[in-house]
Amino acid sequence: MSSGASGGGGGGGAASGGGNSNHQRGAAQRPNGQTQNKICQFKLVLLGESAVGKSSLVLRFVKGQFHEYQESTIGAAFLTQTICLDDTTVKFEIWDTAGQERYHSLAPMYYRGAQAAIVVYDITNQDTFGRAKTWVKELQRQASPTIVIALAGNKQDLANKRMVEYEEAQAYADENGLLFMETSAKTAMNVSEIFLAIARKLPKNDQSGGGGGGAGGSSQGRRLAEGDSGSRGPAGACCK
Amino acid sequence: MAKSSYSKVDEYGFERSENFNYESYDAFMSDYMRVLTRRAQRWNALENNIFRNTSVLKRFIRKGIPIDRRTDVWMRISGADKIKQNSQYSYSYMKKQIHNKAIIETIKIDLPRTFPDNIYFISNEALPEMLFGVLATFAHQNKEVGYCQGLNYITGLLLLATKDEESSFWLLKAIVDQILPQYYISTMTGLLTDLDVLDDLISKYEPVVSRHIKAIGMPWAMGTTKWFICIFAEVLPTETVYRIWDCLFYEGSKIIFRVAITLIRLHKPEILGATELGELMMCFKAMRSSEAVIDCHQFMKDVFKLSGNLSKNSIQKLREKYKK
Numbered sequence: 001m002s003s004g005a006s007g008g009g010g011g012g013g014a015a016s017g018g019g020n021s022n023h024q025r026g027a028a029q030r031p032n033g034q035t036q037n038k039i040c041q042f043k044l045v046l047l048g049e050s051a052v053g054k055s056s057l058v059l060r061f062v063k064g065q066f067h068e069y070q071e072s073t074i075g076a077a078f079l080t081q082t083i084c085l086d087d088t089t090v091k092f093e094i095w096d097t098a099g100q101e102r103y104h105s106l107a108p109m110y111y112r113g114a115q116a117a118i119v120v121y122d123i124t125n126q127d128t129f130g131r132a133k134t135w136v137k138e139l140q141r142q143a144s145p146t147i148v149i150a151l152a153g154n155k156q157d158l159a160n161k162r163m164v165e166y167e168e169a170q171a172y173a174d175e176n177g178l179l180f181m182e183t184s185a186k187t188a189m190n191v192s193e194i195f196l197a198i199a200r201k202l203p204k205n206d207q208s209g210g211g212g213g214g215a216g217g218s219s220q221g222r223r224l225a226e227g228d229s230g231s232r233g234p235a236g237a238c239c240k
Numbered sequence: 241m242a243k244s245s246y247s248k249v250d251e252y253g254f255e256r257s258e259n260f261n262y263e264s265y266d267a268f269m270s271d272y273m274r275v276l277t278r279r280a281q282r283w284n285a286l287e288n289n290i291f292r293n294t295s296v297l298k299r300f301i302r303k304g305i306p307i308d309r310r311t312d313v314w315m316r317i318s319g320a321d322k323i324k325q326n327s328q329y330s331y332s333y334m335k336k337q338i339h340n341k342a343i344i345e346t347i348k349i350d351l352p353r354t355f356p357d358n359i360y361f362i363s364n365e366a367l368p369e370m371l372f373g374v375l376a377t378f379a380h381q382n383k384e385v386g387y388c389q390g391l392n393y394i395t396g397l398l399l400l401a402t403k404d405e406e407s408s409f410w411l412l413k414a415i416v417d418q419i420l421p422q423y424y425i426s427t428m429t430g431l432l433t434d435l436d437v438l439d440d441l442i443s444k445y446e447p448v449v450s451r452h453i454k455a456i457g458m459p460w461a462m463g464t465t466k467w468f469i470c471i472f473a474e475v476l477p478t479e480t481v482y483r484i485w486d487c488l489f490y491e492g493s494k495i496i497f498r499v500a501i502t503l504i505r506l507h508k509p510e511i512l513g514a515t516e517l518g519e520l521m522m523c524f525k526a527m528r529s530s531e532a533v534i535d536c537h538q539f540m541k542d543v544f545k546l547s548g549n550l551s552k553n554s555i556q557k558l559r560e561k562y563k564k
Binding site for chain 2: 050051067068069070071072074075076078080093098100101102103105106109110
């Protein structure tokens with residue numbers, strides 16, 4: 001019931017979110033709508049400089065849409081999306097934050113207790129890559145020690161204006177143990193893939209709730225234990 | 241019937257959402273048109289004598305300033321006129337001084353991202369240009385603030401109401417320099433203080449809601465940052481926002497707390513029904529399209545009824561208490 005109410009894009013599921021990427025769908029699909037035996041809920045936060053495409057990545061992932069001009073986010077936006085991964089239903093609670101530097105002091109409340117983070121930069125803007133590194137450092141220092149961090153080099157469709165080399169970002173990601181993909185919210189390239197990669201990396205031994213620190217983590221863990229009855233909605237929606 | 245009589249775009253050029261409830265809007269509008277006509281007549285009858293009696297003025301403003309008088313009345317009651325008169329430089333002079341490339345670049349990125357669903361902003365160049373003029377000029381003459389995201393939405397709505405770049409600039413200056421000092425500076429201390437003030441007020445007005453929200457673990461900043469930063473622009477329906485701003489310009493920032501308390505009281509059952517953070521956030525988001533806020537005339541009555549006696553003095557004391 002709660003999942004239904006808050007399922008911003010529950011109907012679509014990963015299948016609609018990443019409609020262009022059939023090969024991924026296979027992995028996320030279950031035959032003939034069998035009941036899922038595990039449901040995990042994870043808190044994921046998006047961080048990065050203003051206008052790198054944080055909201056656009058979320059909009060693509062949750063609703064399968066793209067707006068050339070996405071409104072600037074004030075404070076933060078909250079959305080959910082549920083995907084299926086093997087025998088597990090993964091529900092992401094996504095916090096999409098404001099990028100402008102002065103909103104920085106509000107960020108900790110969003111990454112506190114988060115089990116995953118996507119740090120986004122714009123491949124056509126070197127400064128945004130620097131800012132992404134600062135976010136990664138802050139997360140490593142202040143977020144949950146088990147947080148899964150993904151680095152997204154967004155606006156890959158503008159590769160002809162590239163200012164950040166793929167290899168440079170990949171090397172940085174390797175050094176810091178981050179998942180890394182270049183993405184395009186516009187073409188949908190690697191958008192559902194990056195969320196799926198995160199989902200794969202997150203611990204899914206139910207009670208742990210991903211082992212995230214803070215009160216958020218433990219309360220989610222509790223919900224998951226009793227979540228089975230309410231699971232038909234999202235499970236059916238994304239696995240049919 | 242009801243569906244066909246309203247355009248997909250509202251009176252201020254915003255596209256109506258897919259789930260827009262035309263029927264309840266129709267019921268509200270047929271009454272509200274009469275209200276608007278009546279208010280216009282009453283204001284016209286008093287002409288400029290309206291400014292003589294402050295209690296009549298306050299009552300009239302709370303019932304809504306007629307559209308065609310909004311710019312002049314806002315300029316006068318907000319103090320923007322005075323700021324303009326006392327300013328060493330004219331707007332056109334200051335506008336010519338725009339030079340900082342970083343500020344210009346940042347603002348330009350946000351121009352097409354401001355109201356991309358508004359036909360007036362996307363269909364002609366004039367409004368985005370005016371928006372740039374106001375924001376860039378403002379950023380250059382108030383260096384402590386510079387450009388803060390959120391001001392683009394406020395300025396956008398000022399422009400849609402006034403259709404005038406210069407008035408919008410002085411009104412923005414009244415808001416940022418006088419009505420909400422310290423909100424938009426780089427540390428945002430004014431905002432952080434007011435979030436604590438709201439927390440304090442809600443714990444007194446609605447202790448049950450306050451405890452519930454704390455138990456779920458939602459900091460007020462999560463649900464209400466945009467309320468304060470945008471003064472409800474992009475949070476509530478446009479007409480409702482203008483009605484709030486009518487009062488904001490005359491009565492000051494206290495109105496933001498009145499509206500916040502009212503929103504929380506009107507949606508108390510939904511808030512208490514939320515069992516986890518995600519649901520709570522959805523509940524805050526849904527306030528935007530609830531019937532209680534679409535009927536702006538009733539909503540403004542609720543604002544002054546449900547937020548009770550809220551003195552400037554008490555807000556001032558709380559602000560001192562939570563000063564950053």
